[in-house]
Amino acid sequence: MAGMTLPQKLLALKSGQKQVSVGEVVDCKVDVAMAHEALAQLVKPFKEMGATKVWDPNRIVVPIDHWIPASSESSAKMHASIRKFCEEYKLPHLYDIGRQGICHQILAEEGFCLPGDLVVGTDSHTNMAGALGCFASGIGPTEMAAVFATGELWMRVPPTIKVELQGELTEPVASKDVVLSLIGQMGDDGARYQAVEFGGPAIDALPMYQRLTLTNMTTEMGAKAGVIACDDETLDYLDATPMASGRRKEIRTHAGLRSDKDAKYAKTFTLDCSKLEPVVACPQSPENVKRVKDVKVEKVDQVFIGSCTNARYEDLETVAAILKGNHVKRGTRLVVFPASTSIYLRALDSGIIKTITEAGGIFNPSSCGACFGGMGGVLAEKEVCVSTSNRNYKGRMGHPESMSYLVSPATAAVTALEGKLTDPREYYSEGELRPRKAVAA
Amino acid sequence: MSQALHFKTQFNGRAWALPDSVDTDMITPGKYLTIIDPKGLSEHILEGWRTDFPKQVKAGDILVAGDNLGCGSSREHAPLSMLGAGIPVVIARSFARIFYRNAINVGLPVMECPDMPKDFVKDGETVSVDLEKGIVRNETRKLETKGIPLSAKAIEILDAGGLVNIVRKKLHARTTGAHKAPGAPPEADFKQD
Numbered sequence: 067m068a069g070m071t072l073p074q075k076l077l078a079l080k081s082g083q084k085q086v087s088v089g090e091v092v093d094c095k096v097d098v099a100m101a102h103e104a105l106a107q108l109v110k111p112f113k114e115m116g117a118t119k120v121w122d123p124n125r126i127v128v129p130i131d132h133w134i135p136a137s138s139e140s141s142a143k144m145h146a147s148i149r150k151f152c153e154e155y156k157l158p159h160l161y162d163i164g165r166q167g168i169c170h171q172i173l174a175e176e177g178f179c180l181p182g183d184l185v186v187g188t189d190s191h192t193n194m195a196g197a198l199g200c201f202a203s204g205i206g207p208t209e210m211a212a213v214f215a216t217g218e219l220w221m222r223v224p225p226t227i228k229v230e231l232q233g234e235l236t237e238p239v240a241s242k243d244v245v246l247s248l249i250g251q252m253g254d255d256g257a258r259y260q261a262v263e264f265g266g267p268a269i270d271a272l273p274m275y276q277r278l279t280l281t282n283m284t285t286e287m288g289a290k291a292g293v294i295a296c297d298d299e300t301l302d303y304l305d306a307t308p309m310a311s312g313r314r315k316e317i318r319t320h321a322g323l324r325s326d327k328d329a330k331y332a333k334t335f336t337l338d339c340s341k342l343e344p345v346v347a348c349p350q351s352p353e354n355v356k357r358v359k360d361v362k363v364e365k366v367d368q369v370f371i372g373s374c375t376n377a378r379y380e381d382l383e384t385v386a387a388i389l390k391g392n393h394v395k396r397g398t399r400l401v402v403f404p405a406s407t408s409i410y411l412r413a414l415d416s417g418i419i420k421t422i423t424e425a426g427g428i429f430n431p432s433s434c435g436a437c438f439g440g441m442g443g444v445l446a447e448k449e450v451c452v453s454t455s456n457r458n459y460k461g462r463m464g465h466p467e468s469m470s471y472l473v474s475p476a477t478a479a480v481t482a483l484e485g486k487l488t489d490p491r492e493y494y495s496e497g498e499l500r501p502r503k504a505v506a507a
Numbered sequence: 508m509s510q511a512l513h514f515k516t517q518f519n520g521r522a523w524a525l526p527d528s529v530d531t532d533m534i535t536p537g538k539y540l541t542i543i544d545p546k547g548l549s550e551h552i553l554e555g556w557r558t559d560f561p562k563q564v565k566a567g568d569i570l571v572a573g574d575n576l577g578c579g580s581s582r583e584h585a586p587l588s589m590l591g592a593g594i595p596v597v598i599a600r601s602f603a604r605i606f607y608r609n610a611i612n613v614g615l616p617v618m619e620c621p622d623m624p625k626d627f628v629k630d631g632e633t634v635s636v637d638l639e640k641g642i643v644r645n646e647t648r649k650l651e652t653k654g655i656p657l658s659a660k661a662i663e664i665l666d667a668g669g670l671v672n673i674v675r676k677k678l679h680a681r682t683t684g685a686h687k688a689p690g691a692p693p694e695a696d697f698k699q700d
Contacts, residue, residue, distance in 0.1 A: 091660055107543050107583065115674040132540070140541035190581040190605055206583035206609035212674045220660060254528055255575040259604050288578060290604055351528065438580070439537040459532040459579060461555045466536075 069326030071226035073261035073293050076201035079320065080184040086223045094221050096213050097183035098195075100127045102169045104188035104207040106144035109151055111211040120155045121217035127178055128152055129161035129169040134433045137441040167406025167432045170194040170374040174278060175406060177307025181296035182320025186213060191374050191456065193289060194282040197274065198304065199296030199323065201261075204285070224261045224290045225332035226325075227252075231268035233340030236497045238384075238476035238490035241276035242376055242454070244268075245283040246345045246472065248335060250355025258288030260332060263325060268339040269294060274303040275378040282375045283456050286352040296321045344489055346452075347472035350460045358477055363487035365397070366452050368445065369478050370463070370470075371427075372403030373437040373455035379409045381454065381475040386418040387499055388479035388490070394426035395485030401443035402427050403435040427482070439464045452481045514616065514665045516638040518596045519646070520569040522628045525599075527573035529556060531606065534577065535584040542584070545591030552588040566593025569636065571628040571643075573599065577606025586610040596636050598623075598643055598654070611661045614669035618643070618654040627652055 067085055070078065074086055081092035101108060105128055120126060128148065136142035145162075152160040161172050169187060172178075173195050179185050181199030185192060188210045195202035205219070213219055229248060235241070249256070262284045269277070277294055284292030294300075304310055304317045344358040371377060371385055382404060394400045402422055404410040410432055413419045419429055436443030437455040445451055445464030451471070453463070458470040473481070476490040493500060533555035535548060542548050553560040570589065576599035577585055586609050589597060597610065597617045610617045618636065620643055628634055632647035641654040657665070667673045 091658075103540075104581075104583070110543075111671045114671045116678050117674075138541065144541060188581055190579065192581075204581040204605050206581055206605060206612060208583060208612045208670050209608060212670055215674055215678060254578055255601065255603070258575065258601065288575065288603060438532075438540075440540075457530075457532070457579060459530045459555075461536055462532050466555060466558070 069328035069330065071228075071261070071329040071331060072263050072295055072323060072325040073201055073226050073291055074223055074329070075323055075325070076182065076184065076293070077221055077223050079182060079323075080201065088223055088225050090223045092221055092223060094184050094219050096125070096186055096217050096219055098125055098127065098173065098178050098185040099210065099213045100129070100169055100173055100185070100187035100189070100192065101207070101210050102129055102189060103132045103141070103144050103148065104210065105151060106147045108188070108207040108211040108214065109147055111208045112214055115211060115215050117215035120157070120214045123155060123157050124159075125217070126157050126214065127159040127161070127173060128157060129172040130166055131168045132434050132438070132440055134166050134431065135163055165407050167408070168374045168377070168434055170282065171378070171405040171409070174198065175307060175408060177304055177309030180304065180317050180320070181300060182323060186210070186219060190285045191282050193284045193292045194278050194374060196281040196284070196291050196293040197277040199294065199300055199321070201291050201293065203291050224259055226261045226263050226329070227257050228331040228334040229262055229264045230334060230336045231264065231266040231339055232336060233338045234268055234271055235339045235342070238474070238494050239339070239342050239344055240474040240476060241272060241279045242474035243342050243345050244337065244339060245280050246347050246352070246355050247337065247342060249283065249286050249347070249352050250345070251335065252287050254286060254351055254353040255288040257284060260289055261291045261293060262287065262289045264292065264294045270297065273380070274299055275380045278378070279375055283352070286456055295324050344474060344477050344491065346477065346487065347458055349458050349469040349471065352457060352472060358473065358487060358489045361487055363450060363452070363471060365450060366481055366485055366487060367449040368399045368401060368443060368451040369482040370401050370436050370443055370451055370453040370455060371475060371478055372401070372405070372435050374405060375456040376454035376475050377403055377405035377409070379412050382409065382413050382418050382422070384475045385479040386421040388476065388493060389425035389427070389483065390421050392425055392483055392502070394482045398482055398485045399443075400425070400427035400482045401430065401436060403430045403442065404432050406432050436463055438462065445470070452478055452487060454478050512639070512662070512666050514668070515595065516616075518569060518636040520567045520595065520634065521565070522569050522571050522630065522632050522634040523564065524628045524630050525556070525570055525572035525576065528575045528578055529572055530579035531577055531582050531585045532579055535582055535588050540582060540584060545587045547591070548584050548588035549591030552592050564592050564594070568594055569596055569598065569634050570594055571598045571634060573625070574601045576602050578603035581605045581609070583609045583613060586613050586615045590615050596638070598634075598636060611664050612670040614665060616665055618657070620652050620654040623652040
């Protein structure tokens with residue numbers, strides 16, 4: 067038998083076959099189906115399909131995350147239809163106000179996705195769950211209606227690109243810099259219709275919150291999935307999730323899945339992380355990647371810390387450490403959206419919210435917020451935003467003539483202090499944040 | 508293709524030339540995502556690319572794009588806006604995967620033409636498309652390029668008029684006991700562990 071890559075093994079497992087080959091169309095069983103506001107769109111096709119019940123209420127997760135609390139009459143109407151659907155079909159995993167969060171963060175931190183799972187979601191960044199050893203991919207609402215009804219989905223087995231990460235990352239360089247560098251090299255369609263499998267010593271050393279950033283942005287390479295094999299870091303992360311209780315064995319059932327030694331990859335990219343510098347994706351494509359020190363952006367109107375890519379607790383911690391005792395530059399607005407309510411609560415407990423607010427930032431309830439120009443920090447004409455999110459397409463965050471630059475949380479934080487795009491290494495020496503004198507507003 | 512197909516496979520219309528990497532934010536900007544119906548979405552089609560496009564596009568027009576059409580979000584609004592505008596078929600050198608899947612699922616025929624030259628079509632020229640033969644012609648300048656014929660899966664879905672009808676048949680077969688898969692009864696399929 068020919069060797070298989072990890073993504074191929076996952077699809078073999080889910081389609082009940084010993085072997086799958088590239089290009090083959092396989093019918094798979096879905097383990098986790100996630101729908102956010104797109105659920106409002108799938109009600110109609112779901113009913114038209116003649117479905118009278120969902121295939122498994124326990125495997126469906128519904129985080130309301132794009133406009134929460136409702137930003138307009140039309141989003142309120144969507145939310146009302148979502149709540150009604152969840153009640154009608156007795157879906158227990160509705161994440162509404164009070165425990166809301168960005169859908170991908172909810173899937174990860176609640177412990178819905180286990181190694182070996184097939185996860186689909188009505189959002190392109192569903193790829194993120196691949197950091198937990200799953201095959202995770204985005205689909206549209208009509209297709210999700212079919213999954214809700216049948217629990218099944220066809221998949222074409224994609225070729226796999228291997229990304230080998232050598233060396234180690236030194237702060238303030240982060241996995242965001244890694245993934246942006248990769249997108250810069252591969253282009254925004256470099257992994258189109260393919261799966262990306264990450265490996266190498268830098269991955270072994272990478273904490274989960276940073277792994278999630280890597281797989282999250284495989285979407286910006288056009289990838290169908292981004293996968294990292296399960297290891298001790300994965301198991302420790304999952305064991306600490308709310309859903310882990312009583313599932314220790316289940317979490318480990320497919321923990322040992324690895325690519326075969328003789329697996330064939332379509333391409334291999336090797337990156338030495340110890341040589342990486344902070345990078346920025348300039349407007350208007352995530353592939354337009356340059357070194358931060360080579361790009362001059364003299365006036366930044368807004369810094370956005372948010373999105374499924376980089377608004378986890380540790381990201382906020384990095385930002386707060388840089389901001390502590392200092393103040394955001396006059397003329398620059400700092401807008402923060404923690405990725406989930408539980409992150410918000412941790413940040414409240416640890417004082418991060420106080421630190422960032424005192425430094426001049428504004429905290430918003432957890433949601434996608436300004437990332438897609440939805441609410442809370444939408445940009446006006448010609449405004450410039452430096453953002454920890456994943457896309458900087460034309461008009462993505464507001465007016466078509468606004469501009470966004472994608473960076474790591476550390477780069478975003480120092481930029482907020484300086485009011486211009488700034489290399490965070492100016493604030494660090496030998497991987498440590500340099501002590502600084504407090505500067506008043 | 509031996510069997511007669513139920514969906515239209517030949518088209519002739521005025522072309523719009525879209526550049527590479529036209530993303531879903533250009534097709535349906537984020538501020539319109541609370542609109543769900545195709546007609547309403549068509550009022551803003553490609554507004555993020557050209558603000559006056561919704562006024563200029565007419566039913567029957569054909570979109571001819573470069574690489575990676577529909578990259579970005581999983582929003583089904585994008586192909587729905589095209590259906591709403593009466594665009595009968597979309598051609599591109601390549602498609603982003605979710606856009607492609609969404610288009611087929613909602614019943615919008617699309618064809619990938621990897622060898623299509625960059626200046627194959629200009630706005631306003633007439634193009635003809637034959638999905639079965641896998642051919643796109645620029646009738647104005649008498650040019651021709653080949654497309655990748657649709658996969659069996661895509662044909663099956665388009666032929667049924669979209670994924671909704673396929674699943675409806677499947678569910679119906681399950682409840683009436685017809686067309687059972689060999690081996691286990693369908694109910695057993697739902698059990699994961």
